[in-house]
Structures are given as C-alpha cells and as structure tokens.
Amino acid sequence: MSKLSERLTSRAAELNISQTELAARVEMSQPSISDLFSGLVASPRKWREIAKELQIDEKEMLALIQDAIVEAGKTQRVPRSISARSLHDDHEPNGTIDPTPMPPATGKPVRMLPVLGEAVGGEDGQYSFNGQILDYVACPPSLANVPNAYAVWIDGESMYPRYKSGELVYAHPGKPARRGDDVIVQVKPREEDMPPRGFVKEFVGFVGDKLVLKQFNPDGRIEFPRDDIISIHPITFSGKY
Structure with missing residues (x-):
C-alpha cells in the first residue's frame, strides 16, 4: 500500500466517511475510489475534490501522488488538473520535453x-x-x-x-x-x-x-x-x- 492510499484510508476513517459516500461526494464511481484506496491507482482525476473532502492540504496531496506514481513504476496517468509546471518546470512551449529527469522529493528520477x-x-x-x-x-x-x-x-x-x-x-x-x-x-x-x-x-x-x-x-x-x-x-x- 502506498503512502497515498494509507493517508486517504486514514483520513476517511478519522472523518467517518465511507468509500461509497466519498465517491458520491466527488462524483466518481465506487470501484474507482476503491482502486485508489487499495493502491491500484496513483493519480485520480478529481484529486482536488478528494483532498477537499478528506481535508488534506493540496500540496501534501500532490507530494503523495508523485510518490505513488514512482512506486507504481512510472506508468500511472497524472490528472489534467495537476499543473504540469508543478511536476516538471523545464518543458518547452512547443510541447517538447527536456529528457533530463527531474528528481522529486523522494530523490528518485521522474520524467x-x-x-x-x-x-x-x-x-x-x-x-x-x-x-x-x-x-x-x-x-x-x-x-x-x-x-x-x-x-x-x-x-x-x-x-x-x-x-x-x-x-x-x-x-x-x-x-x-x-x-x-x-x-x-x-x-x-x-x-x-x-x-x-x-x-x-x-x-x-x-x-x-x-x-x-x-x-x-x-x-x-x-x-x-x-x-x-x-x-x-x-x-x-x-x-x-
């Protein structure tokens, strides 16, 4: 289980919010929330809404998502609503990407x-x-x-x-x-x-x-x-x- 799934599970329990209730609040399917809580998904589209409902700071949520992506083998999708610049500051305006990996807070390279x-x-x-x-x-x-x-x-x-x-x-x-x-x-x-x-x-x-x-x-x-x-x-x- 990733730090992200552990944090979400912990906060939901503290606030007495079930996965079904959280899914309804953020307008996601219950299986999608279940996959997120179990660590099968590292980057939900509605990460801001989930963070708000579980009273998790957005910066903390972003850091948890980055860590979860690395742990998942760098194959998970990053939600559109996450600022690209918050993850990678050296992209070019024409859409090309500098191939040099950018080390996240974990010290592991992520491109x-x-x-x-x-x-x-x-x-x-x-x-x-x-x-x-x-x-x-x-x-x-x-x-x-x-x-x-x-x-x-x-x-x-x-x-x-x-x-x-x-x-x-x-x-x-x-x-x-x-x-x-x-x-x-x-x-x-x-x-x-x-x-x-x-x-x-x-x-x-x-x-x-x-x-x-x-x-x-x-x-x-x-x-x-x-x-x-x-x-x-x-x-x-x-x-x-």
Whole structure:
C-alpha cells in the first residue's frame, strides 16, 4: 500500500466517511475510489475534490501522488488538473520535453511525457495534432532516455481489440517503423492553416507512392500519398491509466 492510499484510508476513517459516500461526494464511481484506496491507482482525476473532502492540504496531496506514481513504476496517468509546471518546470512551449529527469522529493528520477493530439472522432480514429499538450503522464522506463517521446490517448474503436478507447499509447520518435508495427502517423492537413492529421494504425509499408496502413475495426487498409506523410512513430508501450 502506498503512502497515498494509507493517508486517504486514514483520513476517511478519522472523518467517518465511507468509500461509497466519498465517491458520491466527488462524483466518481465506487470501484474507482476503491482502486485508489487499495493502491491500484496513483493519480485520480478529481484529486482536488478528494483532498477537499478528506481535508488534506493540496500540496501534501500532490507530494503523495508523485510518490505513488514512482512506486507504481512510472506508468500511472497524472490528472489534467495537476499543473504540469508543478511536476516538471523545464518543458518547452512547443510541447517538447527536456529528457533530463527531474528528481522529486523522494530523490528518485521522474520524467513526464506530454499527451499530444486532440481526438476528433470518426471510424478512422483521426486526431488533430495542433501542438496542444492535453496532459502529462509519467514516462515508462523504456522511453526514459528518448528525446521528444510522447503519448496519445486512443479514442474510438478503429484499432479494437488491440487498443481500447481511453488507453494510452507511447511513441518513440527516433525508432524506424517495421512492417507489423503499430504506429502514430502524422499526415498533412486537407486545408492550409489546419493542424496535421494523426492516425494510430498498423504499419504495412510503402507501396509505390503510397503509405499503406491497416486498421482492425472495421478491418481494412488506409492509404496516404507518400508526399503527405509528416512522420511515422512506432508505438513501443501502451496501457490503461
């Protein structure tokens, strides 16, 4: 059990607040609160609301969340409402991250990766890469030393059952894609002054002047002109937050 779960359990008992009651107060599901109290989740979205209900100082809550993320192996999602600067002060305005780990209060290195892209829906699972950083997540060990690594949330069912909606996938920008790799592809926009389009698909390869990708739901292939391709980044890690 993490220090976070111990502190939450202790405060709930002191205030005589059940998990069910706390879930109702902060408008979360009871299983989600149970996972948090048992240490299965390190970073709840509604951490401020939970801290308020349990009368825990926000700075203390942030420190507990940081410690819990480290203990969880740096694979837990950090809530949007946590200031990115409070976790990582050297991020660049264009969304790139300094790969140098920043030591937290525990003395253990933690690097945060940006979550890029805005899901716009559709059966092809298209994203709009407008440069906006939607969130920050703890970096998995496999990408700890990879400059400009980033993550994307899966939205929709176009790659189901390989990836489920809401799952995080992590990209390695410097690794070449091979046939059969899952990739995040950025494609030129259809109109000028629009952000690039992004797709999470399986890499098939280049055939003539076309890039060929595969999706699973519905099963089929998608092609783009080679000249329209901005980048192809292999997915090296994925998981539910």
